[in-house]
Amino acid sequence: xxxxxxxxxxxxxxxxxxxxxxxxxxxxxxxxxxxxxxxxxxxxxxxxxxxxxxxxxxxxxxxxxxxxxxxxxxxxxxxxxxxxxxxxxxxxxxxxxxxxxxxxxxxxxxxxxxxxxxxxxxxxxxxxxxxxxxxxxxxxxxxxxxxxxxxxxxxxxxxxxxxxxxxxxxx
Amino acid sequence: xxxxxxxxxxxxxxxxxxxxxxxxxxxxxxxxxxxxxxxxxxxxxxxxxxxxxxxxxxxxxxxxxxxxxxxxxxxxxxxxxxxxxxxxxxxxxxxxxxxxxxxxxxxxxxxxxxxxxxxxxxxxxxxxxxxxxxxxxxxxxxxxxxxxxxxxxxxxxxxxxxxxxxxxxxx
Numbered sequence: 001x002x003x004x005x006x007x008x009x010x011x012x013x014x015x016x017x018x019x020x021x022x023x024x025x026x027x028x029x030x031x032x033x034x035x036x037x038x039x040x041x042x043x044x045x046x047x048x049x050x051x052x053x054x055x056x057x058x059x060x061x062x063x064x065x066x067x068x069x070x071x072x073x074x075x076x077x078x079x080x081x082x083x084x085x086x087x088x089x090x091x092x093x094x095x096x097x098x099x100x101x102x103x104x105x106x107x108x109x110x111x112x113x114x115x116x117x118x119x120x121x122x123x124x125x126x127x128x129x130x131x132x133x134x135x136x137x138x139x140x141x142x143x144x145x146x147x148x149x150x151x152x153x154x155x156x157x158x159x160x161x162x163x164x165x166x167x168x169x170x171x
Numbered sequence: 172x173x174x175x176x177x178x179x180x181x182x183x184x185x186x187x188x189x190x191x192x193x194x195x196x197x198x199x200x201x202x203x204x205x206x207x208x209x210x211x212x213x214x215x216x217x218x219x220x221x222x223x224x225x226x227x228x229x230x231x232x233x234x235x236x237x238x239x240x241x242x243x244x245x246x247x248x249x250x251x252x253x254x255x256x257x258x259x260x261x262x263x264x265x266x267x268x269x270x271x272x273x274x275x276x277x278x279x280x281x282x283x284x285x286x287x288x289x290x291x292x293x294x295x296x297x298x299x300x301x302x303x304x305x306x307x308x309x310x311x312x313x314x315x316x317x318x319x320x321x322x323x324x325x326x327x328x329x330x331x332x333x334x335x336x337x338x339x340x341x342x
Contacts, residue, residue: 082255
């Protein structure tokens with residue numbers, strides 16, 4: 001399971017410095033173009049699921065996300081498979097009946113400390129966010145919240161996905 | 172578009188010899204394990220579509236097939252994308268609501284002459300078949316039928332898919 005917390009950032013430089021001083025190291029920069037689809041027999045906005053085709057620096061991924069599992073974090077089941085061709089994957093989804101909802105573009109800086117990944121995302125139309133992620137169980141949420149505390153971002157926590165934020169027009 | 176004709180075979184050795192004498196060359200042997208899924212909002216048996224995850228010698232493919240386009244051949248739109256992980260692909264389909272229909276196993280010998288592919292399939296529970304395929308338009312059906320004539324297999328032509336044949340219990 002994907003344990004995840006997210007917070008809005010105002011001062012990127014401050015957060016990067018704080019991450020590095022906690023022991024995080026910079027891994028890489030990614031350019032994401034994410035195409036989100038809605039369900040065939042159900043509205044993913046209502047069921048809190050997501051289906052996405054991601055183009056990340058020219059590598060392509062099909063991802064399913066299940067409903068969020070608690071009241072504070074963004075933790076949820078996530079199943080992802082790499083696919084060799086983006087356009088064909090999109091075409092198969094459309095033939096099956098899935099409808100494109102929205103394209104979300106962002107630049108992601110990835111930092112790592114042991115099994116915890118920190119992503120600083122600059123999302124087109126939404127601004128800057130920090131995501132903290134690890135594979136684990138819901139008991140790990142507390143670990144990620146502790147890091148948010150150390151970064152002074154506990155009050156900026158956001159449970160909504162970028163898709164939800166964009167769909168709601170919160171810009 | 173995938174132009175395709177298929178015929179039942181009784182004497183494999185005879186057909187292989189005839190293919191070789193027509194100029195076909197042997198390319199490779201493949202072991203297929205195909206998992207077929209039914210649609211979410213429609214019955215693919217009724218709409219004549221297909222959704223399949225193929226394991227071919229440890230490489231994995233997701234394939235969508237549209238309805239057959241004429242009355243004699245098996246020609247239809249086919250969109251296929253290679254995926255890196257079979258189990259995750261299957262899990263994503265199941266989470267989205269697709270239901271497994273059947274697993275079909277076969278051994279395929281692939282022969283080639285210019286842009287025409289000839290496959291001799293030994294399908295578990297069904298027996299031996301020849302499939303002739305090429306990328307093209309419906310006008311190419313005649314070319315493939317000519318080859319079937321030369322192989323003395325015109326009367327053995329079958330439009331039904333292996334899935335349909337197995338579902339109907341024709342064994």
